[in-house]
Each structure stands twice: as C-alpha cells, then as structure tokens.
Amino acid sequence: MKRIPWDQYFMAQSHLLAMRSTCTRLMVGATIVRDKRIIAGGYNGSVSGGVHCIDEGCYIMDGHCVRTIHAEANALLQCAKFGVPTDGAEMYVTHFPCLQCCKQIIQSGMKAVYYATDYKNHPYALSLFEDAGVETKKVELTELSIDANYQDKDAYVKRLLAELERQTTNQEKFQALQTEAESLFRL
Ligand SMILES: [Zn+2]
Numbered sequence: 001m002k003r004i005p006w007d008q009y010f011m012a013q014s015h016l017l018a019m020r021s022t023c024t025r026l027m028v029g030a031t032i033v034r035d036k037r038i039i040a041g042g043y044n045g046s047v048s049g050g051v052h053c054i055d056e057g058c059y060i061m062d063g064h065c066v067r068t069i070h071a072e073a074n075a076l077l078q079c080a081k082f083g084v085p086t087d088g089a090e091m092y093v094t095h096f097p098c099l100q101c102c103k104q105i106i107q108s109g110m111k112a113v114y115y116a117t118d119y120k121n122h123p124y125a126l127s128l129f130e131d132a133g134v135e136t137k138k139v140e141l142t143e144l145s146i147d148a149n150y151q152d153k154d155a156y157v158k159r160l161l162a163e164l165e166r167q168t169t170n171q172e173k174f175q176a177l178q179t180e181a182e183s184l185f186r187l
C-alpha cells in the first residue's frame, strides 16, 4: 500500500481549507504544522460572525477586498487564540503569501513556507523570507486532487460513454472502456 507523503498530506489539507473560503476573489487555505502534526488551519474570510463576500459582494478599497482576513493570518490567529506556540513551525499554503502575511509568518517564528501556486510573488517578500532564514519551497499537490467539480465530471464521462455506445462498431472495445470508466468514476 502506497502512503501519501507528508508534504502532500499537509498541502491537501490547505486545499480543503481553501474550499471554505468566503471571498471569491481568491480562495486560499493555510495549514500550520509542527513536528509532522497539524496545529492550526485557516482560510480567507470575514471576521467571525461578519457578513461574507459570497453573500454581500466584496468590500473593495484600492483594488483589494478589505473584508477578509487572509488564510495565513487566520491560521496564526487561531494559534494566538488558543495559546499554541508557532515558533519553529512550518506553514503549507495554497498561494504564495502577500507582503503582510509574509511579515506575520516571519514574526511568528515559522521556519518554512511551502506553497502550491505562485501568486504575485513579491521580490520584497522573497528577500524578507531569505533574510529571516525562512525556507520557501513550491510544493504542488500532485498525489491526489481535491476536486469540487467531481460530480460534473462524472456526469460528463457518463454522457461521453452514452455517445460512444451509440456510435461504436466495436462492442467489445466499448465494453472494456465502460468497465474502466466505471472503476474510475461514480457512474
Ligand atoms: Zn472579498
């Protein structure tokens, strides 16, 4: 049995968190890990109990949505709220952190930031991370997928198969393809 590597497991958690985001401008998830254990997680969203961008639209000032707390900050604040030390921990985040988050990550004592997607990687953030001795490394999610559209994709494969069945002249080949599709999708 093949086990999912640690960095894939933690990055998958961040992708899952991103799906809870309440701001549609960018859906970000962040997971804080210490000694191979998840100690906190966050996604970008409004303050607790506040209105959500997905319901009320974003609150834009100077081209940015000012309603949300970024995923990285939310994860760090969860540690503050519950008194969990962040010194020496690592962060897994779906997108390269913005400048504000970069500074907060450094100041909270993180030793590494793993990100899945480049996102306006600011040269100042990169140099701040480097000067602080915080490792930055791209870790794309490759071992599994967190797929919010899987039902649409299953339905699409089902339609493809129906069309193929209508047009095929080779029943045996079609049956083999159908069996394979049934093992890969929820048909
Ligand atoms: Zn927003």
Ligand SMILES: [Zn+2]
Pocket (backbone or CB within 6 Å): 070, 071, 072, 097, 098, 099, 100, 101, 102
């Ligand atoms: Zn940020």
